[in-house]
Amino acid sequence: MAGSRITAGIVATGSELLAGRVRDANGPWIAERLGRLGVDVVEIVLVGDRPEEMDAALRSLSGVDLIVTSGGLGPTADDLTAAVVADLTGRPLELDEHMEKVVGDIISRFADRLRWDADALAEANRKQAMVPRGATAIRPAGTAPGLAVPPGDGVPTVLVLPGPPREVHAMWDDAVASAPVQALLERTEPFLETHLRLFGVPESEIAATLRAVGEHTDLAPLEIVTCLRDFSLEVDLRRRPGDEAAETAHDAVVAEIDARHGAAVFSRTGQTIDELLFDLLSGHTIATAESCTGGLLAGRLTEPAGASAHVQGGIVSYSNEAKANLLGVPQDVLDTHGAVSVPAVQAMAQGAIDRFGVDVAVAISGIAGPGGGTEQKPVGYVCFCVRTADGTEIVRDPVLPGERGDVRERSVVLAMHLVRRILTG
């Protein structure tokens, strides 16, 4: 039966999701993981904490092979997912004594903080260890165990997970390894995936490229998802192993993208620009000189653990005085060309090299808006200089689209790509 289509729906519960306070993080994460396992996610549903809403959502998904829920587990009274699932699947809740002990040990550590008395504790403990008959309990990462419930009676396999993303991530491997989920996964195979990442190509160009390929090759067997994320274009190609038509389509798409946009492809493995740059910076030292991005580039370069091996630091020279005093930008450059100019960022980059003693520096100065634009230097006009201690440099001064936040974030990403370029020659 390998290779048949397995579909899934995801139900995330939590009133805060419906109040618009927070975005659901679990749905997309679970969807991506299921996708890798070869499972097609057809729907993600967000509902409140009331049992009838949960029940209705589960029933509306009865056509899928697998339902994954997140949230609505835990020791407080409004966490009712296990009971709803037991009811839906017609499986009575039974005490899992092993899990009662596991949960008891965990809850007792939280008890003081929750200010519960012994009775409330024992009750919460028992509630957490109740498992629908025939279901597999999944060891908790927080206080709530998960559940994997086999299919039956018109109800698909149901995997019940808690709400906190950290717990979902920690429990995922056990959940996938549980007997009910494994029984499903045996019927399919993981997709073969290609993850192309392009910088500097608009989505409309890729759409035109795909249309061109489609004129001579059937693309239907290939799953193609294009997506703009972090100002880069992600093109993900997914196919079933052994599907020759999908393989042909895949090869045709990759060949055409290489032919038309080859120079813009910076990753073929899904590696992010952050990961790429981290590797490239090995053996180098880097510092930043930022104006309109206000420290966001330095913040991003120091995001990965181990960044201190190459990041020495940076100067946020938001005011003109800071540009002159802290980075040594000559006053006549500021007077003649302005703080947002190519000569200014060149001087800023050199200032960072001198002050931090690094071999690569990157400088950004621009007009993020909404005010401050002129006809010659409109909002979105941003100057970049990446310079090395031995005198190589790359300079750019594009007008970037978008509002203040977009201009700042796009500038950070563009700067990272310029650093990549100077390091790869």
Place this chain on the structure above:
Amino acid sequence: MAGSRITAGIVATGSELLAGRVRDANGPWIAERLGRLGVDVVEIVLVGDRPEEMDAALRSLSGVDLIVTSGGLGPTADDLTAAVVADLTGRPLELDEHMEKVVGDIISRFADRLRWDADALAEANRKQAMVPRGATAIRPAGTAPGLAVPPGDGVPTVLVLPGPPREVHAMWDDAVASAPVQALLERTEPFLETHLRLFGVPESEIAATLRAVGEHTDLAPLEIVTCLRDFSLEVDLRRRPGDEAAETAHDAVVAEIDARHGAAVFSRTGQTIDELLFDLLSGHTIATAESCTGGLLAGRLTEPAGASAHVQGGIVSYSNEAKANLLGVPQDVLDTHGAVSVPAVQAMAQGAIDRFGVDVAVAISGIAGPGGGTEQKPVGYVCFCVRTADGTEIVRDPVLPGERGDVRERSVVLAMHLVRRILTG
């Protein structure tokens, strides 16, 4: 009929949402806006681009008063929401000639970029201007008009919006003003809302406070949503105008929160710490000295337009050399106490005051992890100093929970609250 309960469901379409590539931004945004108008959002559904998935999602929501869709509009072939909605509501699609002209003008501006010929253009144009009979077209902010479709035949009122968040935001007021949506809203009234924001109180404490109030006051008539966001606790209270029981519950909750956690309440209007700080910094100048946060605090302080009025800049002193050379931290402080120490952040803050000539400086140095922790200074140990030019200072050195990213972001928020505290005396 004012004051009756109006329910809504939201359907967002897009295969990229189900592939887990991107998080849906429209669902939460629309939910928040509907909530303010007095509408209860009971479900948010994310589906793919196939008409049958869209149709099934719309049918599963037939019990609500209003369905809002986002995505699946636009000139390309796989954008089918309008057709699906026309089919579902039994309203034939008819050409809206006024909208055809509006859309034609807009599309012609995009035509070159999309590389379409005249025929493809005219067809896309017509497709965009097709409106289900009796529906109101909503003027596009991008290329796609929205639709407001009156209820009928077991189908609720349907509001159809495009996918790009910017377009949704721009079209929202017109959408709400459309006759079909207004007919619904006449049956309800906007909620009365109180938005408390607390810093430094764990969610479990608020839960205990609410339980205590619940022992003497019926809280059922009051809608209470608590939510941790940006390391602050949001407590939002919502009630129908004129509901006395809800008013009593509201007053009891606010009084008890004030009594137990009054010092932690930093906003009663939903104002964020960023907005508060922006106002407080008026007339002051500020600079940052950051180590483990790597520029994120400066990046955040410069996020609002107009930040240049008070932010002079910052120094990211990631290496010890940078702390000594650029901020003047004495070598013997680094040798004796270490770079992560109270004396180090005191010297960093003073260095920022001296170098930027500001009247407030904030310094952060800590162990973000995952490596670098010791028994005395574990991962999460972060030192803060906020100092003013006239010599006032606040110093803190907590051990913050969480992983590297959490520690860094939490440090930024804590630093902002310390600045708030020094500015409010």
